[in-house]
Amino acid sequence: MTATDEREVGAARRRKEDARLITGRTRWTDNLTVPGLLHMAILRSPFASARIVSVDTSAALSRPNVVAAFSGADVADVQGSLPCAWPVTEDIVHPDRPPLAVDVIRHHGEAVAVVVARDRASAMDALEAIEVDYEPLTPVLDLEEALAEGSTLVHPDKGTNLSYTWVFDSAAAGTGADVGAVDAEVVLERRYVQQRLIPAFMEPRSVIVDPGAGDYTIWSSTQIPHILRVFYALLTGTPEHKIRVIAPDVGGGFGGKLHVTPEELITFMAARRIGRPVKYTETRSETMLAGHHGRDMIQDVRLTARRDGTVTGISVKLIANMGAYLGLVGPGTPILGAFMYNGIYKFAAYRFECTGVFTNTTLTDPYRGAGRPEATYLIERVMDELAVELGLDPIEVRRRNWIKKEEFPFTTVAGLVYDSGDYDAATDKALALLGYDELRKEQELRRASGDPVQLGIGTSTYTEMCGLAPSRILGALRYAAGGWETASVRVLPTGKVEVVTGVSPHGQGHETAWSQIVADELGVAFDDVEVLHGDTRTSHKGLDTYGSRSLAVGGIALVEACRKVRDKARTVAAHMLECSPDDLEFTGGAFRVRGTPDAAKTVADAAFAVFAAHDLPDGIEPTLDADATFDPETFSFPHGTHLCAVEVDTQTGHVAIRKYVAVDDVGKVINPTIVEGQVHGGVAQGIAQALHEEAVYDESGTLVTGSFVEYTPPAAADLPDIVTDRTETPATTHPLGVKGVGEAGTIASTPAVVNAIVDALRPYGVRDVPMPCTPERVWRAIRAVGTETEGGRS
Amino acid sequence: MIPVAFDYLRPASVDEAVAALADGGEDAKVLAGGQSLIPVLRLRLSAPSLLVDLGGVAQLRGVREEGDALSIGAMTTHDEVASSPLVRRHAPLLAAMAATIGDRQVRHRGTLGGSLSHADPAADMPAAAAALEARYVLAGPSGRRVVSAADFAVDLFTTALADDEVLVEIQVPKMDGWGSHYEKFHRMVQAWAIVGVAAMVRRTDGVIESARVTLTNMGPTALRATAVEQALAGCAADRAAIEEACSVAAEGTSPIDDLTASAEYRRHLARVLAGRAVAAAAGV
Numbered sequence A: 001m002t003a004t005d006e007r008e009v010g011a012a013r014r015r016k017e018d019a020r021l022i023t024g025r026t027r028w029t030d031n032l033t034v035p036g037l038l039h040m041a042i043l044r045s046p047f048a049s050a051r052i053v054s055v056d057t058s059a060a061l062s063r064p065n066v067v068a069a070f071s072g073a074d075v076a077d078v079q080g081s082l083p084c085a086w087p088v089t090e091d092i093v094h095p096d097r098p099p100l101a102v103d104v105i106r107h108h109g110e111a112v113a114v115v116v117a118r119d120r121a122s123a124m125d126a127l128e129a130i131e132v133d134y135e136p137l138t139p140v141l142d143l144e145e146a147l148a149e150g151s152t153l154v155h156p157d158k159g160t161n162l163s164y165t166w167v168f169d170s171a172a173a174g175t176g177a178d179v180g181a182v183d184a185e186v187v188l189e190r191r192y193v194q195q196r197l198i199p200a201f202m203e204p205r206s207v208i209v210d211p212g213a214g215d216y217t218i219w220s221s222t223q224i225p226h227i228l229r230v231f232y233a234l235l236t237g238t239p240e241h242k243i244r245v246i247a248p249d250v251g252g253g254f255g256g257k258l259h260v261t262p263e264e265l266i267t268f269m270a271a272r273r274i275g276r277p278v279k280y281t282e283t284r285s286e287t288m289l290a291g292h293h294g295r296d297m298i299q300d301v302r303l304t305a306r307r308d309g310t311v312t313g314i315s316v317k318l319i320a321n322m323g324a325y326l327g328l329v330g331p332g333t334p335i336l337g338a339f340m341y342n343g344i345y346k347f348a349a350y351r352f353e354c355t356g357v358f359t360n361t362t363l364t365d366p367y368r369g370a371g372r373p374e375a376t377y378l379i380e381r382v383m384d385e386l387a388v389e390l391g392l393d394p395i396e397v398r399r400r401n402w403i404k405k406e407e408f409p410f411t412t413v414a415g416l417v418y419d420s421g422d423y424d425a426a427t428d429k430a431l432a433l434l435g436y437d438e439l440r441k442e443q444e445l446r447r448a449s450g451d452p453v454q455l456g457i458g459t460s461t462y463t464e465m466c467g468l469a470p471s472r473i474l475g476a477l478r479y480a481a482g483g484w485e486t487a488s489v490r491v492l493p494t495g496k497v498e499v500v501t502g503v504s505p506h507g508q509g510h511e512t513a514w515s516q517i518v519a520d521e522l523g524v525a526f527d528d529v530e531v532l533h534g535d536t537r538t539s540h541k542g543l544d545t546y547g548s549r550s551l552a553v554g555g556i557a558l559v560e561a562c563r564k565v566r567d568k569a570r571t572v573a574a575h576m577l578e579c580s581p582d583d584l585e586f587t588g589g590a591f592r593v594r595g596t597p598d599a600a601k602t603v604a605d606a607a608f609a610v611f612a613a614h615d616l617p618d619g620i621e622p623t624l625d626a627d628a629t630f631d632p633e634t635f636s637f638p639h640g641t642h643l644c645a646v647e648v649d650t651q652t653g654h655v656a657i658r659k660y661v662a663v664d665d666v667g668k669v670i671n672p673t674i675v676e677g678q679v680h681g682g683v684a685q686g687i688a689q690a691l692h693e694e695a696v697y698d699e700s701g702t703l704v705t706g707s708f709v710e711y712t713p714p715a716a717a718d719l720p721d722i723v724t725d726r727t728e729t730p731a732t733t734h735p736l737g738v739k740g741v742g743e744a745g746t747i748a749s750t751p752a753v754v755n756a757i758v759d760a761l762r763p764y765g766v767r768d769v770p771m772p773c774t775p776e777r778v779w780r781a782i783r784a785v786g787t788e789t790e791g792g793r794s
Numbered sequence B: 001m002i003p004v005a006f007d008y009l010r011p012a013s014v015d016e017a018v019a020a021l022a023d024g025g026e027d028a029k030v031l032a033g034g035q036s037l038i039p040v041l042r043l044r045l046s047a048p049s050l051l052v053d054l055g056g057v058a059q060l061r062g063v064r065e066e067g068d069a070l071s072i073g074a075m076t077t078h079d080e081v082a083s084s085p086l087v088r089r090h091a092p093l094l095a096a097m098a099a100t101i102g103d104r105q106v107r108h109r110g111t112l113g114g115s116l117s118h119a120d121p122a123a124d125m126p127a128a129a130a131a132l133e134a135r136y137v138l139a140g141p142s143g144r145r146v147v148s149a150a151d152f153a154v155d156l157f158t159t160a161l162a163d164d165e166v167l168v169e170i171q172v173p174k175m176d177g178w179g180s181h182y183e184k185f186h187r188m189v190q191a192w193a194i195v196g197v198a199a200m201v202r203r204t205d206g207v208i209e210s211a212r213v214t215l216t217n218m219g220p221t222a223l224r225a226t227a228v229e230q231a232l233a234g235c236a237a238d239r240a241a242i243e244e245a246c247s248v249a250a251e252g253t254s255p256i257d258d259l260t261a262s263a264e265y266r267r268h269l270a271r272v273l274a275g276r277a278v279a280a281a282a283g284v
């Protein structure tokens, strides 16, 4: 930041949006209505795999208030196929994905037919009158079985369940050695499983399509209104300029609304067929069944090291469950992790291979962290294993391998250039906050006394790549779009400021952070800034919000737009003050003549002068507006150290988090309260993966965790107090210094918790507990000591 | 989801409620706090044509002292049970158990009568009622009858209540002089018990004179761990002796195997938790 004074940036401002959000004055999609609105309900398959013999919707049509009913067969010619924007390899197997199933069901909950009625209850009632004749087939559910010779196929016409294999090899890429050619005094082989998760956003997905007179207005609870508009145009043949997409207030996403959904397309088809606006709001059960899922992969790792603890190489093989189809960015999600398995360390050699596999399950797509939590989990788990193997403290083994402060910028074995970081500083702070040494002593005492409640300490020293993403790199990775971001700043005649941003907040607090940045850049009051977003009519361009990109990319565009405005205001102010622009300095919220600070004009003064336009310098247009679009050169790399202490009741397997410390370095901080909130929420979700959440299918392919009774995100009472602190190493690659914080907590916390549990149980010979580490699993891991069944291969 | 459409009545007295149920026949159902019934209706697992809401029957709510017992109206909420000075004084086990139910919202809507009538094997209140040897007052078209806790709980989601009967009140003998404790083991703080063990102990000096131990979610209904109770009678009030006595806690149980926990693990938990509950109740 080069604004001369920073009054707002760095201040713990209360969030502007919260008054609206907590007093029920929000505009959730489901709260909106338009004249003539109809309501749609969707009939979903009870089977995971079946042939649809016939669908008869005629009886539904005669139910009260029903306006229309149709099935996949009725729209087969017009519905097209849902997009995958990230076909990661040239020869990827990419099956069609009809919004409504036509003749084959490939996962439990797939949409089969719809009813549109005058009210929602009538539409739901009438679903019961639709008759579907299914011929159930045997589903394929297990990842390794799906890859085996002769397996049942999810898409028989493709001849395989293998979608793609994507490889990175440091020797081939020229970024490091061959994993087979490095010192291997110690070899560790482990298998970890990332269970399937369901993004549990608060507001279920909802969409309204108003067909107007061929000029469509669409409200959707989405993270990606801009991307959605492009795909609506491409998929429905509607000219893009006849489509307006609005993401009103959106109640969370976590990646789960980074999608072009079947429901959005089906609602569109219904509205177009009927010629009236149609709304569809899913039930929570539908979210769980048919909203996309996350993670779900098997990770095999082989790590080589010297006896002094220096890791020489790491080789990672993933089998990633795509589900029944490819999601919008599903194939690319594990690839986002490909550059992160080396973590914060200096390894000589690295090989990564990911195989994407089809199964008869709901498809997977990004979930908070997308690829990076998986990578961090694996490397941080296996670094602990190495420490145990070598009899070293887990912190020490990490220190011996991580990049030192003075070594930045550092080109990693995965080929990324980390611009900055200070892993020692963050770790030292975290150790002090946790009281690491005292807890280790207590652990010794408990071990010595055979206390039934054992103590464990888990470490996670993470980094991640944020600010998605440099468009050139996305192109090289075969992603269909770019990664730039845009902002417009317009100063109104009275000095108030409207900002239009291309990102699309859904709970993060952008309105607040953006206002703080603008306030400092233009010397205006925080409350005089209005941030507009999420409506393609006001914000015609943008790439939306995911991948911790909003501030790290969109924030830069905002600063650049502000500076264009400020430069112009400076010219106008100089004209008003009858001096040269070079004689002015911008301080205390105004342009002041150097040496005569009372001779001053504010941006608001310039704005009114521009509005009147009576006396402007030659060649100055009478506007005080500017746009900027920023395409990052590189990613940003927040990092930090999370430490977790757990108490494990060895009699019941119950795990209690005794203390959790998160020291994060997210670069420059715009609003510490928002950063803390992001860390808290992220840590909660990471803990949830470690201890609580898992989507489970039974052997028939039925999702048995179909509600919050079985799928159990933690409530406040399930979570520990989280001690947060920061170090601040600004990013050097752009003018704002920020690095991104949206996913950090989730990425860091899962391995910290599991490492702590395993650490507590080391005396019992336990080397792994599969996630989520439920009490029963912990208890079983303890009981299995001495047998070969727990902990993978060695 | 949205329930199938139903008719709704809100009578002002027990007699009106019973009459409405009798008129409504098999398709009529009582609505108390709705915390179990509404989820069932929303998922369309049940579609009654008439709901008789007891929320307007003032006489069904509250705790009264009646000699050696407390009389608790069926519509008394879990929160009211948990915070009632009378219950806390004379049946602290019941108050403690009510306080573990679900979350704040659930405790403010859900009722003692609803929980007992619903007879979910994972519910906490039936184990409390069994330990306290509570008696249930039922009102039907032909008058009132009193049923013991043991006779009221018939099976999974099945009680002695006839379709046209209303549970009116629960009579709980005062248990002054007994120590009590509930060990509820759950995955999430606000969730149902995987296994729960309620214990009441009366001890003289270092000896357990008499004990009652009941189990939540170890079978189709709340169970009394009679083998443990027998082993505890006359047993020394020390940890080792108690644990030994509680090693038979899973005897005669038939816990389910489901997503939350295996039957084997539940049996193990019953033994561990029984030891802890009894020790705590005995002040060890």
Ligand SMILES: Cc1cc2nc3c(=O)[nH]c(=O)nc-3n(C[C@H](O)[C@H](O)[C@H](O)COP(=O)(O)OP(=O)(O)OC[C@H]3O[C@@H](n4cnc5c(N)ncnc54)[C@H](O)[C@@H]3O)c2cc1C
Pocket: B029, B030, B031, B032, B033, B034, B035, B036, B037, B038, B054, B074, B075, B100, B101, B102, B103, B106, B109, B110, B111, B112, B113, B114, B115, B117, B118, B120, B122, B123, B124, B125, B161, B165, B166, B167, B168, B190, B191, B192, B193
């Ligand atoms: C999120 C959540 C968590 C929960 N956690 C727990 C928990 O940890 N432990 C626990 O024990 N319970 C738990 N419950 C259940 C809760 O205790 C319910 O309140 C209770 O099971 C039912 O009581 P109700 O008053 O809500 O009854 P309702 O739901 O209204 O009725 C339940 C059934 O009982 C019948 N009924 C109700 N009252 C009478 C009456 N007076 N006479 C005849 N029939 C009657 C109804 O017809 C219906 O069939 C939870 C519920 C929720 C939603």
